[in-house]
Amino acid sequence: MNRFLLVVCFLFISATTFGQQFSQYNTGTLFDSFENPAQTNFIPDSSRYISFNFLVPNFGSNFFLTGHGQVPLKTRAFTGRYVNTNLTLDKGDFSRANVDANTYLLMLRIFKSLDGDQEMGFSVQTRAEGKGIFTDQTLLLLNGAGAFQDGVPYNDLNNSYRYQAYHQISFAYREKFSKQFSFGFKLSALLGIQYQRLNINSSYLQFDNAADNAYLGLQGNYRISYTPGKFSGHDLLPNFRNPGASISIGTRLQTRDNFVIQANIKDLGFIHWYNRSTESVFNDIQEVPAVSEPRLEDKLYKISHDIVRSADRQTGFTTPTNAKFELSANKSYWLDNEMQLKYSPTLIVQKELFYDGYTAALSNPIQYKNFTGTFVASYNNYKLLNAGLQFMVRSPNAEFFIGSDRLLQSASLAGAAGKSESQIAKAGSFSGADFFMGFSLKFGHVIEHPLNTSVIPIGDRPGLLRRMWNGIWGIDNGD
Template sequence: MKYFLLVVCFLSLSIKTFSQQFSQYNTGTLYDSFENPAQTTFVPDTSRYIAFNFFIPNFGSNFYLTGNGQVPLKSRAFTGRYVTDNLVIGQNKFSRAKVDANAYLGMLRIFKSLDGNQEIGFSIQTRAEGKGLFTDETLLLLNGTSAFDTDQPYAEVLNSNYRYQAYHQLSFAYREKFSKNFALGFKLSALLGIQYQRLRIDHSYLTFNSADNSADLALQGDYRISYTSGKFSKHDLLPSFRNPGASISIGTLIRTRDNFNIQANIKDLGFIHWSGKSTISQFNTAATVPNINGTRLEDRLYATAYDIVRSADKKSGFVSPTNAKAELSANKSYWLNDDKTFKYSPTLIVQKELFYADYTAALSNPFQYKNFTGTVVAAYNNYKIFSTGLQLMLKSPNAEFFIGSDRVIQTGSVIGAARKSDGQIYKNASYTGADFFMGFSLKFGYVIEHPMNTSRIPLGEKPGLIKRMWNSITGKDNGD
């Protein structure tokens, strides 16, 4: 809890697993097919029928920090001290941090039908989700009391919160193409929780005692943690059934008469049950912070707040939701030259988080020349964050590699700050962010061929699983 604000803001500099990018929509990569269940990665008469990443992780990044806290947290992370000149008191100002993490260690997808109707897939991935909201006064207090009027009390100025969870995800994916213009897919996942931590301060009260150089701190809220602080080890990262859960992703793909591809997805709708060895604390108490004018106030403030937060500890299991999202996208391709070697395929995406207020609109603009694709992405969310990104992809029918960032300028700024650039450390931009993604996969096996030009003798095709279920309901013949 002590360094959460620093960790959540700069997690993207050290963690190696991150979330899906808008640049991947309608690219036909193996990564895209697992994140968007109705999407395919195979092209009949061209590609081979097994796609695999050979356990080379496919990963990406998504991180941002808004508000007046940008300069203080960057200066603390990269110079070891807080620069708090732009923080204010009593104006209800706060900073917001968010990071999502997702990496596929293993992805295997198999084309199951000569006529292109069925695909199955298996994947192993690790995810992390983090959100934080903290007031200007919280950061000011960490740097000392000089900005505060010690003759007056402060109510509700330390009402901050954060939430973080990490888990493994083992998935089975299925896609079926019902007709030339409609496909349906889903991904069923077993979740294995790694760790969870949440702090919510609903009420706070702070008074200073100048006579004895101390302060009284009162906090009320809720704290939950799934492990023992200070005792989490690398061994705890291994998959186990200690914290089980489940999730589902469902997607549809419709091709309209005017050749628009419409995708609708519900992604990662699920839960995790954290074991009875977890801890819940419904705290409501006060404590004294000593020597408020001395050095290393940050440590003493943390120790006092920690005692308050953990004052009502009890062992108990609890359930947390995954960060589910609803998405809608529209895509259309345009050939830009007569010999059809240069293609432009813009995709408009709208995304809404189901359990939070966050929503985002994005426009992905891929320009493809033969096997090379360059993509420019623009995105805007409800916190007035605008970002632009670039992706470079090399993709043939049976091999693919991509690399890029959906926040190019901000990523460069964070790298500059990490390299001790004062101009980037003390830059109070609209937001601080970082983003990076990369992926690779190959296809092997025999080439998928339509029945009319196949070099293999098909043994007969049956309708797919979902279509057989529908036919049994409607009384139609399944072709057995």
């Protein structure tokens, strides 16, 4: 089929598809330490002092799709035809799509000093993030004009989507100021890959059966950072054409009753898309001829494309990253006298800073020796309840984890390709998928306290952040 209307509706599902995995909170993995900057990845007197993923990608992806669009889009994807179950012409009926992706290609972290538990790290990752809303009327158009009445104006084709992908090269630093308080940050250079955004603010559609035509009107704005059809694999390589920057800041506080409180601002930044990008502010009505003939879909694509691109001009523009604020509380409980079985629940609240999304999650890991199983449940402002599982094997010097924060929906979608059309057409409250996996090892000498060391210590100075802090308050740095 042709692309434009389906892209409006289904872009996010077909995109390379992660966000912060809630089940990774307080695990102490290398991935956790880069996503939550105040978190440590090392255990003194047990861990070696260099942690590395050896270029094995630590990755994850997730998406969800809500509303009446679930059935037609899934049947189209898996069977090649639409089943218009539950779609209506009522104004205001819409579906919502959301996708996040994150792949760490390189993660390297070094334990620098026992004085302050100073750590620094470098990472290279690729991210994608997107959101979209599309109406039932738009989806009904994909299956022809049969559902639309002659001479009746329709004005609910007001779809919108935003998608951007970029590389992220980061330096991370973490320091423990006291036994109770740690602080960390991650500074990142961003290299934009592609950006696309469409907002249709008002629309008009009316069929005239006697004249065998229709009139389609759209008003809104469109931005794209590349030329469709000319984007190639070479454009995926890092370059400085679309520069940007971001910062993540994290704090970790351990209270007297052993609660661990973390507060994070994540990926607060921007990307400037170069001046050969395209922007269009459009407002036009055009005729769609011969609507009774086959392949109406192609004609609608052409007319929609012509309207949206009718006011193209080359210009640069700046867009924000999808920054988030997160607050979490954790406490650990030993479940046996031998202290081998531990339960460490974490409650997390997340709010997107530039959009309306917010989520509450409860991660429930149970650890036995080096093995951990985690059940995580989350609920967001779109009234979606998710449940997932993670399995992790972690020793002081090696770690591997795999899991999904939307386990049932992921299994359902994976099995949809082999099912009949009637089974695929059974829609729940939402469709979705989530999958993540990671691995890293530590090497080098073991981090040892002076009393346990097998080498002669030469002394450590306080870390940079603590020296600045001590200077503000007039405390001796021990130089």
